[in-house]
Amino acid sequence: MERIREKLNILADAAKYDVSCASSGSDRKNENKGIGNSSNGICHTYTEDGRCVSLLKILLTNHCIYDCAFCVSRSSNDVKRAAFTVDEVVELTMGFYRRNYIEGLFLSSGIFKNADFTMERLLRIVKKLRLEERFNGYIHLKTIPGASPELLQEAGLYADRMSINLEMPTEAGLKLLAPEKSHEEVKKPLGFIQNTITQYKDEKKTGLIKRVPKFVPAGQSTQMVIGATPESDMEIMYSADKYYKDFSLKRVYYSGYIPISHDTRMPAIGSQPPLLRENRLYQSDWLMRFYGFNVKELLNTKNPHLDTDIDPKLSWALRNLEQFPIDINTADYRMILRVPGIGVGSANKIVQARRFGRLRSDQLQKIGIAYNRARHFIRCADSPFILNEPDSLHIKGLILAESNSKYLKTAQNQLSLF
Structure with missing residues (x-):
């Protein structure tokens, strides 16, 4: 039990840098006397910086084969490493739910061995929660870049929302800090899941199939790290706008970079995360999605940066x-x-x-x-x-x-x- 607690401390702390864990948009119902119901109210906790956390938010492991300069779990970082087993994550989720601590699970992971090896374990966890524990609460599952379409398709039958991190707003920024990764690796799974969502919806409309299963009912989201690379606000929001349009994303999250590295490519350790800038980006995002603004009205070559003193x-x-x-x-x-x-x-x-x-x-x-x-x-x-x-x-x-x-x-x- 002490070892599980130690793992939880390590892997919950490592997961706090991922902000894309909103649980809106799902209508999964509790049927046949299962446990949990994502449409009911959820139990909230709050992080030290005031953010509301409504899910058990953990990594499966913080071991990772990649060495992304901005990531606390990068392979070269000297941090304590840990990994849950499939059964440990299931037991923790059910235990916390029964104690009324949480209403759902946000599950991500570092990539160990390879993408399919990691994705297969994430799939086993959500599958066991749904089928064996009959858990109907909200599940947000991270897509692992490079995982096979077969694993993604099966995972989508059990998760309410899936997301994959864009990491940096531009390909140039990503190549600077994570040369092993590319935006193409993100676009492929986003496109596959979007096409599969559309396929299931079309099958439901035709009525030829009596019961069409739910597939990622709360849609997809992504996250960008802001402030680690020198993109303008215009570049950030133009990138977000493109991903909204190309992949019908539910949300794009903007995470102000928190200095965790002495790498000379990164902002200084003593600098503060740009929380005001992060807030202005969210306000712009809201105007685009709910107020009918075109991104070019808000930001353009004449006005490439958002004002800090006014919204x-x-x-x-x-x-x-x-x-x-x-x-x-x-x-x-x-x-x-x-x-x-x-x-x-x-x-x-x-x-x-x-x-x-x-x-x-x-x-x-x-x-x-x-x-x-x-x-x-x-x-x-x-x-x-x-x-x-x-x-x-x-x-x-x-x-x-x-x-x-x-x-x-x-x-x-x-x-x-x-």
């Missing part, structure tokens, strides 16, 4: 003031979504509410928009007529001043509690 939506609006202010009572849904301070939910409420009459500023505030931000870009029924042309620097200064004032007021209120 990407506000930055775009300030660069395109000729499109504002919009009349909140007549503008279409697409333009309402582009107003800083208005989210998807609020935009839908506005479209519904204005069917019953023209909207005033007080009504917009009740709907829940960030009015102090949005007011610079909209006109409503009671808006005063403005003669002066809007000035982007002036608007930006007002918004930042209001944000700082709100932050200070919140901090003072929190201090007063003590």
Whole structure:
């Protein structure tokens, strides 16, 4: 038991660098009195940096044949090595679930011996959980680059989501830090799984097959390490956009590089991970997926980097003031979504509410928009007529001043509690 605990400490710690473990998108149901149900609520824990972890997140092993400069498990790194057996991972997962610690499993691995050898063991684990333990909780399984299509296809019948790490945003960055790897090795399994998902969906539509099994119902995702190589924000988001379109990915994750190596190709050990940049990339990603923005609107050769002091939506609006202010009572849904301070939910409420009459500023505030931000870009029924042309620097200064004032007021209120 002590040895299992030691392995868990080593392999859970090594797994923390992989951020692509969201569990959204699966609808696996508990049938025939099995254990677990991925559609129910899950038990959350939190890492030291505040990230929410809802799954048992471990590596099968941190032994690896590759020597990627950015990876803590690289072959040349002097760290403690460990490996679980198939039965140990199954027992840990079921034990943690029964104690109500977790609701699912995120399972990745270093590559030992070769890709098929590693992938076969990952497959045995998920297969045993599903068939022998009758576990219906969420399972996110890492795809091993270079594994055979037969193993990937079988694994997809038991996993809810599969993912494979792109590692670096560009091929040049990957060759610099991991010359043994290539993006082509990532594209092949992504393409195979995407085609197989489509095939199963088509078979279900035809109705010729009575029962079509689920195949990766929560889709695929990938992850990029940000800040280890010198790509611009434009290069990062253009790469993400391409993978979204080419492989119908559910998510692209952006992981700020945490210095773990003295390699001269890498950022200095003393530097901090670019968490603000990571956040701005996620905001841009959200605008592309849910707000109808084209990546070229957010980032281009004139604006290759995201602003650090303001979010990407506000930055775009300030660069395109000729499109504002919009009349909140007549503008279409697409333009309402582009107003800083208005989210998807609020935009839908506005479209519904204005069917019953023209909207005033007080009504917009009740709907829940960030009015102090949005007011610079909209006109409503009671808006005063403005003669002066809007000035982007002036608007930006007002918004930042209001944000700082709100932050200070919140901090003072929190201090007063003590």
